Amino acid sequence: MKFIDEVTLFATSGHGGAGCVAFRHEKFIEFGGPSGGDGGKGGDVIFTAKSGLSTLLELRHRPHQKAEKGHNGMGKNRHGAGGDDLVITVPVGTVITDAETGEQLADMNEDGMRVVLLKGGRGGQGNARFASATNKAPKFAQPGGEEEERKLRLELKLMADVGLLGLPNAGKSSLISKISAARPKIADYPFTTMVPSLGVVAYKNYRSFVMADIPGIIEGAHDGAGLGHRFLKHLERSGILLHLVDISWMPERDPLAEYEVVCRELALFSAELAAKEQVVVITKTDLPQTREHLAEITAWFEGRGVKVFAISSATGDGIPELLDEIARRLWGHAEEEW
Numbered sequence: 001m002k003f004i005d006e007v008t009l010f011a012t013s014g015h016g017g018a019g020c021v022a023f024r025h026e027k028f029i030e031f032g033g034p035s036g037g038d039g040g041k042g043g044d045v046i047f048t049a050k051s052g053l054s055t056l057l058e059l060r061h062r063p064h065q066k067a068e069k070g071h072n073g074m075g076k077n078r079h080g081a082g083g084d085d086l087v088i089t090v091p092v093g094t095v096i097t098d099a100e101t102g103e104q105l106a107d108m109n110e111d112g113m114r115v116v117l118l119k120g121g122r123g124g125q126g127n128a129r130f131a132s133a134t135n136k137a138p139k140f141a142q143p144g145g146e147e148e149e150r151k152l153r154l155e156l157k158l159m160a161d162v163g164l165l166g167l168p169n170a171g172k173s174s175l176i177s178k179i180s181a182a183r184p185k186i187a188d189y190p191f192t193t194m195v196p197s198l199g200v201v202a203y204k205n206y207r208s209f210v211m212a213d214i215p216g217i218i219e220g221a222h223d224g225a226g227l228g229h230r231f232l233k234h235l236e237r238s239g240i241l242l243h244l245v246d247i248s249w250m251p252e253r254d255p256l257a258e259y260e261v262v263c264r265e266l267a268l269f270s271a272e273l274a275a276k277e278q279v280v281v282i283t284k285t286d287l288p289q290t291r292e293h294l295a296e297i298t299a300w301f302e303g304r305g306v307k308v309f310a311i312s313s314a315t316g317d318g319i320p321e322l323l324d325e326i327a328r329r330l331w332g333h334a335e336e337e338w
Helices: 172-179 255-269 288-302 319-331
Strands: 006-012 045-050 064-066 086-091 094-098 104-108 114-118 149-156 162-165 197-202 208-213 240-245 278-282 308-310
Touching: 006 086, 006 114, 045 094, 045 104, 064 086, 086 094, 086 149, 104 114, 114 149, 162 172, 172 197, 172 208, 172 240, 172 319, 208 319, 240 255, 240 319, 255 288, 278 288, 278 319, 288 308, 308 319
Parallel strands: 006 064, 045 086, 162 208, 162 240, 240 278, 278 308
Antiparallel strands: 006 149, 045 114, 094 104, 094 149, 197 208
16 A cells, blocks of 8 residues: 555535524414424534554545535424534544644544544524514524635654664664564665554563654755655654664775764754654674674764664574663563563
């Protein structure tokens, strides 16, 4: 299924039904009086979050959404039926804003969450409601209430405990495929990951956490280079960022300069995201080139107070220790195996 994380909708609630002007005309009832019923209420526009969804694709093809209008009142004091509510289901993590003002209207961050964003127009009262001692035969009724219209912007931000960060081919997809059931594309060329993916990582003692993998970030991403900053928003909800660094290219490339490039691009996107705690992970320790320079790079990071983990997604070396560190940062302690 195609991954769509941004959609613009034109949503309209239902117009209220009009009240009816009617009088009783029945045999043997000389002064029947007014009998116009009320109009029905227009349908609301309701958004609900569902955890099984992972894309806004369905809404991309239906940009105009309108709730049913209320039915008009009728004679013999019959009220019009209310219009059906329009329920729009979105993935958990969808942020809804007013496209005109930028005001955030709802953050659908819990499964089953329901929010009424547009209320249907009220039903108009029929003329039977206006009968009184001084006006026994009113010849007027209320029109239905106006509907509400809004241009909405929907933006999906993946819900993950841990986010993977790094340059293309740093080993992010290999790691998430090793420790979860996620199966992103893995190949020996840049930008094999074109869309974000989520994986549920099973940890000890039946506990688990969710990990998000996004396409690699390169220098100039804030100006649109590579895939730009488009997918960085999917890391905003992550409690921890794993910054994966590939040193197997040394000395042709400087991994420390590349690390700082990614941190700079992160800061250019969001100061809040740049302030999140990071765990530096040296990948591909199964390669001789990596092992040759591992001590040197580890010393550089530790000299700056940054703890480093070295792993191999191919052999699994170092991954249990990394998962224990994630557990300590998420829950305050590592679990003992049952």
